[in-house]
Amino acid sequence: METDVVVIGGGPSGLMAAIAASEQGVRTVLVEKGKNLGKKLAISGGGRCNVTSRLPKDEIIKHIPGNGRFLYSAFSVFDNEDIIAFFTRLGVELKEEDHGRMFPVSNQSKDVVNALINQLHAQGVQILTETKVDAIDYGTDTHTVILSDGRKISTKSVVVAVGGKAVPHTGSTGDGYPWAKKAGHTVTDLYPTEVPLLSNQSFIKNKALQGLALRDVALTVKDAQDKHIVTHQMDMLFTHFGFSGPAVLRCSQYAVKLLNKGQKEVSLYIDTLPKINEQTLFEELVSKIEVSPKKAIKTIFKGLIPERLLHFLLEKNAIDLDLKGANVSNDQLRKFIHDVKQFELKVHGSLPLEKAFVTGGGVSIKEINPTTLESKLMPRLFFSGEILDIHGYTGGYNITAALVTGHNAGQNAAWLSF
Structure with a gap:
């Protein structure tokens, strides 16, 4: 199979990356090892899905104590207000609660997840669920994503958005760290936060x-x-x-x-x-x-x-x-x-990392372009979401970081595939 962009991971960052990539009109494939997309979104905010915060950008950064300052560049392209406008455009009306937390008016996380999935379908994204990635072979002009069933996807750009190791029942089991190391990246020590x-x-x-x-x-x-x-x-x-x-x-x-x-x-x-x-x-x-x-x-x-x-x-x-x-x-x-x-x-x-809400540590941000989320070590390889060494408090801050980095990674992955 050949395509322009492969996004690995069907969590909040991966969903946003696939939408942002396909918006540019390129062929996009989303690969998720689990049966369902958006599992972490579905359980966030007590099942109501706290999609972002309406606090000023500086305040949001303060609530992301794990390298939040790295996000300033990404926020200059796509920020929390853009997230709110994005969901409104998809027909998901949001309401503001205490501390600027933004929830769907319906109080149903499924409305957020379904809106994202519907948008993927509307934009022609090819979705492969229950599909595990075994490895990524990096090339000069193309990368090859190798699936566990033996199939191979040749692609111009790859976005790795598989999460960290927290809340493993949603699919975040640390799969992406070996792929990052294979590309020469440093993975900083992992530890539990919000635990x-x-x-x-x-x-x-x-x-x-x-x-x-x-x-x-x-x-x-x-x-x-x-x-x-x-x-x-x-x-x-x-x-x-x-x-x-x-x-x-x-x-x-x-x-x-x-x-x-x-x-x-x-x-x-x-x-x-x-x-x-x-x-x-x-x-x-x-x-x-x-x-x-x-x-x-x-x-x-x-x-x-x-x-x-x-x-x-x-x-x-x-x-x-x-x-x-x-x-x-x-x-x-x-x-x-x-x-x-x-x-x-x-x-x-x-409690162990698997019992934490958020992963501390991850792919070193020193090796990632803060605006495009492209690897500085491997062309056309992008990282977004919790696999990066970025972590925030609960309250919509981690999802904000995931959506912002996902959007920028997907968009830039598409641009590089033209």
Whole structure:
């Protein structure tokens, strides 16, 4: 079989690449090893498909801490507003929610996936599903994509958009890294990001806080020298193995990186009342005690923080729950408040990469043209999406990066095949 552009991978980046290539009027083949296209899109945003963000470009880049600055050039060609206009053109109306997140008005991810698939058909893309690529042979004028059934596709350009190794049930199993290395590319160390964290602390082992959700807390990561690394103010959850929830997922990559550098444990600190400092809180609680000195301390402080955590922190600081307020010493009170503001979590690991939402590491961006997404080492070879060493927070940022890089890779792959 001969064609102009082969796109390998039927995820968000591959779908966009195939559409962008075929828009230029070139023969385009999309190869996907799974049965269905768009599996990762279908499950994103809790099944509602958070396709992009309406935040300013600089803010979006900030939310892609893994080499997000590389995307500035790509964004100058096709950006988040172009993504919104693209889906509107396909008949998928979008709505804006908190933090600029954009969802289909229908709240159905299938509407996004079906619109993309319909566009592929409308533009005459040849779709090969349940078709595995074994290898790519690189040539001077053409590349050859070798399928597992023995068939070969001779093509002028190739776009590799097979994802990383996170969420493998969607098809992202690291297939593309050997193809990149064969072309001379560096694949940086892979690690999990947006991933729950593990802890051996006694309250995790005895399940004292298991299932407890904390709302709008500030979670801070510090290194071994007590240097502040990052803080995220969001919700979090105590689990049977450690910690999860949005704040933990956002902080996870920083903890994982410190662990990968040799730290045996990483400390994270929960500020359950981020809007008030310790001294002001101390004065307010002293006033509460003075108003009701004969009431039990658990009653006086009720509503301050979630009850399970309140009782846990009181007991942790040797304050009996039924102790009268008047009998709590200032030293006990200050230690309790310190835990309310800086409750230490000790993390020794994370769930594996296969359980992460996003892959950290990948094909080195130093070897990729930031505007066209073409390899600097192999002509007419393009990379897009999560196979690149680019990763963002959840909230539409990774899909934005996937769609933008996919569009530019597909478009430029087509132009080079004329």
